[in-house]
Amino acid sequence: MPQRVALVDLDARLPNLTSQLLLPRHDVLAVGTAALAAGHDVDVFVEAWNGVPFAALSSYDVVGAAVTGSNLSRVAELFRDLRARRPAVHLIAGGPHATLAPAEVAALADVVVRDEGEVTFVEVLDALARGDDVAGIEGVSYRRAGRVHHNGRRPFVGTTEAENLDLLTGFRPRSRLRQLFGQGGLYTGYASASRGCPFPCTFCYENMIGGTGFRRQEIEAFVTDVRRKRDLLGTRSFWLTDSNFTTNPQHCRDVLRALIAADLGCTFSALCRTDVGRQPEILDLMKRAGFKTLVLGIEAVDDATLMRIRKKQTVDSTTEAIRRMQQAGLGVYGLFMLGFDEDTVDSAASFVRYADAHDLVGLSIYCLTEYPSLPGRTLPRWRICETDLDYYNGHYVTTFPLRARPSALERAAFTALLGFHHPRRLLGTLARGDWRQAMLHFAHYLQLRKMWRVSLQHQRRLAEIEAPYYRGDDLQVDLLRARPVVTDPLPPDLLAGWRDPDDLVAPAALARALS
Ligand code: B12
Ligand code: SF4
Numbered sequence: 285m286p287q288r289v290a291l292v293d294l295d296a297r298l299p300n301l302t303s304q305l306l307l308p309r310h311d312v313l314a315v316g317t318a319a320l321a322a323g324h325d326v327d328v329f330v331e332a333w334n335g336v337p338f339a340a341l342s343s344y345d346v347v348g349a350a351v352t353g354s355n356l357s358r359v360a361e362l363f364r365d366l367r368a369r370r371p372a373v374h375l376i377a378g379g380p381h382a383t384l385a386p387a388e389v390a391a392l393a394d395v396v397v398r399d400e401g402e403v404t405f406v407e408v409l410d411a412l413a414r415g416d417d418v419a420g421i422e423g424v425s426y427r428r429a430g431r432v433h434h435n436g437r438r439p440f441v442g443t444t445e446a447e448n449l450d451l452l453t454g455f456r457p458r459s460r461l462r463q464l465f466g467q468g469g470l471y472t473g474y475a476s477a478s479r480g481c482p483f484p485c486t487f488c489y490e491n492m493i494g495g496t497g498f499r500r501q502e503i504e505a506f507v508t509d510v511r512r513k514r515d516l517l518g519t520r521s522f523w524l525t526d527s528n529f530t531t532n533p534q535h536c537r538d539v540l541r542a543l544i545a546a547d548l549g550c551t552f553s554a555l556c557r558t559d560v561g562r563q564p565e566i567l568d569l570m571k572r573a574g575f576k577t578l579v580l581g582i583e584a585v586d587d588a589t590l591m592r593i594r595k596k597q598t599v600d601s602t603t604e605a606i607r608r609m610q611q612a613g614l615g616v617y618g619l620f621m622l623g624f625d626e627d628t629v630d631s632a633a634s635f636v637r638y639a640d641a642h643d644l645v646g647l648s649i650y651c652l653t654e655y656p657s658l659p660g661r662t663l664p665r666w667r668i669c670e671t672d673l674d675y676y677n678g679h680y681v682t683t684f685p686l687r688a689r690p691s692a693l694e695r696a697a698f699t700a701l702l703g704f705h706h707p708r709r710l711l712g713t714l715a716r717g718d719w720r721q722a723m724l725h726f727a728h729y730l731q732l733r734k735m736w737r738v739s740l741q742h743q744r745r746l747a748e749i750e751a752p753y754y755r756g757d758d759l760q761v762d763l764l765r766a767r768p769v770v771t772d773p774l775p776p777d778l779l780a781g782w783r784d785p786d787d788l789v790a791p792a793a794l795a796r797a798l799s
Contacts, residue, residue, distance in 0.1 A: 285413045286324045290344040291316045291451075293330045294362065296354035299734045300677040301648050304469035304727055305523060306332040310350035310379045311476075313447040315401035320448055322406040327453040332467065333517075334455035338362070342370040346409060348397075350379035351389055353655065353676035360392045374412055378405065380493045386425035387432040387778050388657040396425040398434075399493075400441050400479075425779075432777040440480070443502035446509045449516050457518055468731075473513035473522040473550070477506050477539045481527035483557070484594045487583075487621055487652055487662045490527045500535045503542045510548055520550045529554035533563055540569035553577045553617070558597045561605025567612035576720065577615040577645060580606070585638045589626050593662060606642050615645035615721070622697055623652030624662070625686040628757070629693060632700035639704060645721050646728060647704055649697045650678035656770045658778075666768035669749050670742075679735055680742050684750065686759050691746035698736050705729045 291312040295303065308330040316328040327344075329336045341347050347366055349359045363375045377393035378401045386396040395418050397404045404423040411418050418424050423438030449455075463470050480497045481490050510522060530536045543552075552570075556578045560566060570578070580602070584590050587598050606616050620635040632649055639647045654660045656671045663683050669690050670682040681694040688696070705728040713722040753764050 287345045287409050287413050288343075289316075289319055289324050289326045289346045289348065289409065290341055291319075291326065291328045292336055292341070292347065292349045292362070293328075293332075294336065294349060294355050294358045295331045296352065296677055297358055297674045298354065298677060298680075298738055299731065300354070300679055301728065301731060301735070304731055305472040306463060306467055306469045307472045307474050307523065308332065308350075309352065309355070311401075311447075311525070312348070312350050313449070313451060314444055315348070315378065315405050316451045317445060317448045318402035318406055319409060320451060321445070322409070324406075324409055326451055328451040330452065332469070333471070334452045337454075338365075342366050342373060344373065346374040346376060346412060348376040348378060348405065351377050351381040352379060353381050353653075353673045356381055356389070356673050363392045376405065376408060380489070383493050384489055385655060385657045386434060387775055390425050390427050390432045394426065398423050398425060399438060402441050402444055404438055432775075434777075434779050440497070440499055442499060443505065446505040446512065449512055452516075455516070457516070470521070471517040471519045473510065473517055473519050474525050475506055475509040475513065475522065476525040477501050477503075477529065478526045478531060478535060480531075482531065483528070483596060485583075485596075486593050487624075489653075489661075494527050498531050500532065503539055506539060507542050507546045507548075510543075510550060511546070514548060514550055520548075522550050522552045524552055524554040526554060528557050530556050530560045530563065530566060533566060536563075536566055537569060540566065540573045543573040544569065548574075550574055551576045553579055555579045555581070557581060558602045558605035561601070561608040564608070564612070567609060567614065571613045575614060577617050578609055579617045579619060580609075582618045582635075582638070583621045584624065584626075585620075585634055586626065589624050593621075593624065603642060606644070610643065616642075617646040617648070618644045620647060620649045621652060622649050622693060623681065623683055623685055627685060627688065627693070629688045629696040632693075632696040636700045636704050646724050647701070649701055651681045651694070651697065652683055653678060654683055656772075657774075659774065665770055665774075666765055668768075668770045669746065671770060675742060680739065681746060684753060684759050684764060686761075688757050689747075689750050689754050691743040691750060692757070694739055694743055694746060698732065698739050702729065702732050702736065705732060 293308040293310055293312045312328055316326045320326045351359050366373050375393045376395045376397060377389045378397035382389045382396045383398045386398055389396045395408055407421045408418055411421060418426055422436050425432055425434045478501055479499045480494045482497055483491060514520060552575045582602055583595055585599055590597060609616050618639055622631055635647060635649060652662060653676055654663050654665060654668055656668055667683045669684045675682055681690040684690060685693050705725045707729055709725050710722050753760055
C-alpha cells in the first residue's frame with residue numbers, strides 16, 4: 285500500500301553565513317523523487333522555498349526530516365510535537381548528522397536512515413506499508429529495548445535521476461524583492477555532478493558522510509536538474525553541492541563541456557581543492573561554462589598545520605593555485621579553519637592578511653568542530669566547551685583552544701570577517717566596476733552583523749564556561765582533562781565498528797583525585 289509521505293528540510297535555528305542562499309540545506313528532493321518512483325504519495329517541504337505546513341504534517345503516514353548538527357533541535361521539536369498530536373505517525377530522520385551520530389538521532393526518530401537515502405528510505409517505506417520490521421534493512425539504525433541497533437552499511441548508490449520539482453507542493457515563486465525583504469536572501473539553485481570525497485582531512489566530516497571515494501552523477505540528469513531548477517525558481521545562480529567539484533578531472537571536463545553545450549545562461553560556484561590550479565584546461569572550461577567563483581579550502585596559512593590535518597597541500601601550492609584561477613578569470617573565495625593547537629587570537633587576522641595579499645573575493649572562517657556524542661578526530665572529545673548543537677554551524681567556538689580563550693577566539697573570528705567584508709571595501713570594488721563583489725561584501729556584512737549579535741551573547745556564555753580552565757591565554761590541560769565539560773561516556777551502542785582510541789573523558793576517580 286502506498287504511504288503518504290512528507291519530507292521536510294528545516295533551516296537551522298541560528299543564522300549562518302549561507303542562510304542567505306535560499307535553497308534546501310539537504311537533498312530531501314532526491315529522496316522524495318526516489319520514493320515517488322517507488323509508488324508512494326510524496327510531498328516535499330523546503331522551509332526556504334515552499335515553507336513547512338507544520339499543522340498539516342500530522343495527517344501524513346510518514347514524516348521524514350533531514351538532520352544536521354545545527355538544525356537537530358528544531359527537528360527534535362517538530363518530531364515531539366507530531367508524536368504528541370498523532371502517536372501513530374512514523375518519524376524518519378536522515379541526512380549528515382543522522383549518518384554521523386545515528387545513536388543520538390535515534391532518540392528522536394523511529395528509524396534513522398544513514399548515508400544516502402534513495403534506496404534505504406524506499407525500503408523503509410515498503411516495510412512500513414507491509415507492517416514489517418526494519419531489522420533486515422541495510423543502512424538504518426533504530427531503538428529496541430533501550431538500545432540502538434545499527435544495521436550494516438549500505439553500498440553507495442550510483443547515478444540518480446534528475447529531481448522531481450513537482451513534489452514541492454504549494455511552491456509559488458516570490459519576486460526578488462520579496463525574497464530579499466521577506467526571507468533575507470535569494471533563491472539559489474543547486475545540483476551535484478558527483479558525490480563523495482576521497483581525501484583524509486582530519487578536521488572535516490565530509491569524508492565520513494559522503495563516503496570515501498568518488499561517484500559520478502550521470503551528466504544528462506545533472507544538466508536537466510540545473511535547467512529545471514532555473515525554470516522553476518527563476519534564478520540563474522547555482523551552487524554545486526559536490527564535496528570537491530574537480531576530484532575526477534575527466535568527469536569534471538565532461539560535465540563542463542555539457543554545461544557549455546547546454547548554454548543555460550547560469551552562473552556557478554563550487555567547492556574545490558588547490559589541485560585545480562594544475563588543470564588549466566578545466567579552469568578555461570569553467571570560465572566558459574559560467575563559473576564565477578571557486579570556493580577553495582585553504583584552511584591554514586602554515587605548512588605544519590596543513591600537514592598535521594592531512595590536507596595534502598602547502599601554503600605555496602595554494603598561493604600558486606589562486607594565481608592560476610585568477611589568471612583564468614575566476615574569483616577565489618577562501619575557507620579557513622580556526623581552533624587548531626597552533627592557533628592564537630592573531631590567526632583570524634592572519635587569514636585576512638592572506639586574503640588581502642592574494643585578492644580573494646570573500647572569506648569564511650570555520651571553527652574546528654568535534655561532536656559531544658562522537659569520538660574526537662582532530663581534538664579529543666574532552667576539549668569540547670560548548671555542547672548546545674545550535675551553535676554547531678562552524679561560526680561559533682565549541683572547543684577549548686590551546687593558546688586562546690574560546691570567547692576571545694570567537695571574537696577574533698567575527699572581527700576578522702566583519703573587517704574583511706566591511707562596507708568601506710564597497711567603494712574600492714565599485715570603483716573597479718565589480719558589482720558582483722560589491723554585492724557579496726554587502727550581503728556578507730549584513731549577515732555577519734546578525735550573527736555577531738548572537739555571538740556577543742555566546743561570547744558571554746563562553747567566558748563563564750572557560751573561566752576556570754585558563755591561566756592568561758593558556759589552557760590548563762590537566763585541569764580540563766580532570767573536569768571536562770563533556771562528562772557522559774560514549775554510549776556502547778554508538779555505531780557498529782566505530783571505537784575511539786583517543787576518548788580521554790576523565791574517569792571519575794581521576795577527577796576525584798584532582799579535586
Ligand atoms: C553543499 C553543502 C551545503 C550547501 C547546501 C546546499 C544543498 N542543498 O546541498 C550550503 C552551502 C547551503 C550548506 C550550508 C551549510 N552546511 Co553544508 N554541506 C554541503 C555539502 C558539501 C554537500 C551536501 C550535499 O548536497 N550532498 C549531496 C546530497 C545528495 O547529500 P545530502 O544532502 O546529504 O542528502 C542525502 C543524504 O544525507 C540523505 N538525506 C538527506 N536528507 C534526508 C532526509 C531523510 C528523511 C532521509 C531518509 C534521508 C535524507 O539522502 C540524501 C540523498 O542521498 C556537505 C558535505 C557532504 N558531502 O555531504 C556539507 C555539510 C552537510 N554542511 C555542513 C554544515 C556544517 C553546513 C553549515 C552549518 C555551514 C555554514 N556555516 O554555513 C550550513 C548550514 C545548513 C543548514 N542546515 O542550515 C556539515 C554538516 C555537519 C553535521 N554534522 O551535520 C557538512 C557535512 C560539511 C562538513 N564538512 O562538516 N551546505
Ligand atoms: S576538507 Fe575538502 S578535501 Fe578534505 S575531506 Fe573535507 S571535502 Fe574532502
